[in-house]
Amino acid sequence: MASFDKLESKLSWIYLINLIFYIIPLLTVDFAPWQYLSMLAALLLFLGCYFWAYRCSRQTMHWPIAGIVLVAALITPVNPGSIAMFAYAGFFIGFAYSLKRYLLLITMLMGLLVLLDLTLTIHWDLFLVMGIPIVLAVSFLGRAEQAKLHHRRAELQSEDEVKQLATMVERERIGRDLHDILGHTLSSIILKADLAEKLLARQQSEAAQQQLTELSQIARDALAQVRQSVSGYKHQGLTAEVAKLLNRLREAGYTAVLSGEIPQLDNRRETAVILALTELVTNVMRHCKGDQCQLRFARxxxxxxxxxDDNGHATELNEGNGIAGLRERLAAIGATLTLQLNNGVAATIELPLQEAA
Structure with a gap:
């Protein structure tokens, strides 16, 4: 789904099959030329409002709904098959609004149908008899679509909470490991350094050298243990993580495109690239005002x-602590990060491959 506030547009063309009620009179009744023209114009206006509704969020869907109702009401005296258009309006009303407002608006729509039947000459005796059940039934489908949307939102929110919890657990593990490793190690280093200083003051250089040698070994062992602890960061590989990031962008309403071949990297570089891309994608979702994003890999x-690259029409670049930390992380593997304004923000990571596995 493109967004939590928008309808899924994949099947929008197929759903237009319900316009058969509007098309049948064109094939079975002889109309004057001006009537054919008016029905064609009404159909085009309806289609414009229909696809507009699919691009709208629920908060702004009242505009295309109003357009559909107006077009349907104006064309009803010519073609009572406009009841199909009223049905689409009912669907969007069911999807866009809370239960209380839905009941109010659908009641007003039913009242409009009754008013049209009483005040206009409608050449279809079943306009109300069939029209009201059709509009109500289709509006219930809109309510079902809204419920489906809420359910998917709850599922994704639950997944996000699980991921956040897993991240917190991993951070706590690293914190505990670092505390256990460095707490004892730093105490030993301090003791060795103090002892070496005292031995040097007594001109016992050989003993002091021995203490410094042991101090150096303790520091090396501690560094290896820290690296081993931090490398406990688990991921499913660059290809899988890129797919997850693209899916996050699409769920946030972006058209996300991947081009190029994802390379094989050693674990250290792969982890750094994944963390960098995660940071950049998060920045896009937080700050970008656009709706398109492209990720490219090239050798x-x-x-x-x-x-x-995104199309957010940014006017300035504000690099915070996150970008500063990202540059440091990339520098550790010999990579660089460049940010440019180019109809949005273009972020480029350049990584030497000589040492890639």
Whole structure:
């Protein structure tokens, strides 16, 4: 689904099959030329409002709904098959509004149908008899679509909570490991350094050298243990993580496109690239005002070029602590990050591949 506030548009063309009620009179009744023209114009206006509704959020869907109702009401004296258009209006009303407002608006729509039947010459005796049940039934489908949307939102929110909890657990694990490792190690280093200082003051250089050698070994062992602890960050590989990030963008309403071949990297570089892309995608969803995003992988000689571009029409770049930390993380693997304004923000990661596994 494109967004939590929008309808899924994949089947929008197929749903137009319900316009058969509007098309049948064109094939079975002889109309004057001006009537054919008016019905064609009404159909085009309806289609414009119909697809407009699919692009709208629920908060702004009242505009295309009003347009559909107006077009349907104006064309009803010519073609009572306009009841199909009223049905689409009922669907969007069912989808867009809370129960209380839905009941009010659908009642007003039923009242409009009755008013049209009483005040206009409608050449279909079953306009109300069939029209009201059809509009109500289709509006219930809109309510069902809204319930489906809420259910999917709850599922995704639950997934996000699980991911956040897993991240918190992982951070706590790393914190505990670092505390256990560094607490004892730093105490030993301090003791060794103090002892070496005292030995040097007594001109016992050989003993002091021994203490410094042991201190160096303790520090090296601690560094290895810290790296082992931090490398406990688990992921499913660059390809799988890229797919997850693209899916997050699409769920947030972006048209996300991937181009190029995702390379194989050693675990250290792969982890750094995944964390960098995660940070960049998060920034896009937080700050970008656009609706398109493209992720590209390209190899240029012995360098890997990764670019993430959006169409957010940004006017300035504000690099906070997150970007600063990201540059440091990439620098640790010999990579660089470049940010540019180009009808949005274009982020480019350049990574040497000589040492890639």
């Amino acid at each position: 240029l000689g012995n360098r890997l070029i990764i670019s993430l």
